[in-house]
């Protein structure tokens with residue numbers, strides 16, 4: 001995805017919006033380099049949730065009194081904000097869920113389980129988060145379908161040369177890939193994969209958990225059939241995510257969860273389903289969380305997604321350059337221009353958990369582990385990596401703090 005030059009964000013000023021940065025950790029300034037796991041929260045989003053709880057809180061949709069109507073309006077306003085954020089044709093296609101994992105499971109259970117047959121093929125990639133791998137493995141296994149994985153090349157980018165061979169093997173029904181890898185930061189060629197999936201008559205499920213916080217998304221331009229988003233990675237609260245899906249497909253699907261709110265009528269012998277999006281929103285909605293997510297979208301759009309993306313590319317390039325100075329380091333993934341603000345690495349002979357623990361004492365928060373990408377770790381031939389990830393509030397000094405910390409780690413293990 002092209003990075004447009006132009007508006008530049010001022011991360012130092014933006015940090016003042018985030019109360020969490022007002023503290024020190026172990027007596028050191030906090031260098032928070034774990035935004036790919038979950039982002040920090042701006043005061044504007046926190047205030048919006050507080051305001052909702054303090055002035056408009058009641059259960060939505062079912063009440064006829066003032067507060068319930070205000071709460072419903074707030075929830076539906078958040079849905080409209082997400083519709084516009086994704087350039088979706090209709091709010092009927094915007095389904096509130098808990099997170100990207102639930103969004104993908106919804107499609108796996110409510111489409112995959114009903115439409116896959118023995119011999120069909122589900123295609124994923126070696127770069128997937130377990131959330132976009134295990135549900136497909138599970139439903140494919142249940143239905144006797146085959147799972148195929150697109151491999152990575154030596155740069156940590158997808159090798160698409162095997163697509164024709166997969167197409168010859170059988171009926172490709174589902175292609176599910178991420179747009180941005182949470183482990184290597186790779187930006188994947190979703191446009192080419194969508195075109196190929198549709199040539200096969202397959203649906204395309206896009207895991208945009210790492211893309212939505214960082215780049216402008218347009219579901220119509222992407223051409224995908226489903227897209228999963230986690231609100232907590234894009235300055236929103238935990239507990240609210242979104243599944244976007246094409247109305248014509250959603251309408252034909254059976255529900256995922258059943259119970260209150262998602263029905264049209266319930267009789268002892270038969271229940272009928274509600275209209276979109278309610279058919280897929282059983283139970284009380286994450287109301288305050290959705291309001292917070294709407295405020296997070298306001299916040300991100302005021303900064304500009306293009307500016308956020310450009311800032312992260314700059315940080316990724318800076319980090320790759322600075323980290324390369326550390327003796328014994330292995331850096332994984334593509335060059336800076338083809339990755340988002342995520343850098344995975346290992347220090348020779350030092351387990352990532354030890355690295356992360358010693359860095360914590362320097363005030364540096366990174367993630368160490370398999371990043372919910374065990375198939376990828378197998379491919380890289382490691383059990384785990386260290387991962388530093390950046391966001392709109394990350395400043396180069398935090399990367400310097402990381403590099404100094406890594407020199408300290410090496411001294412401890414010398």
Ligand SMILES: Cc1ncc(COP(=O)(O)O)c(C=O)c1O
Pocket residue numbers: 036037099100101102129131132178180181182207209210230
């Ligand atoms: C690429 C990707 N997909 C899916 C997920 C799952 O997100 P959640 O845990 O919010 O469901 C993550 C979380 O790290 C991710 O990075």
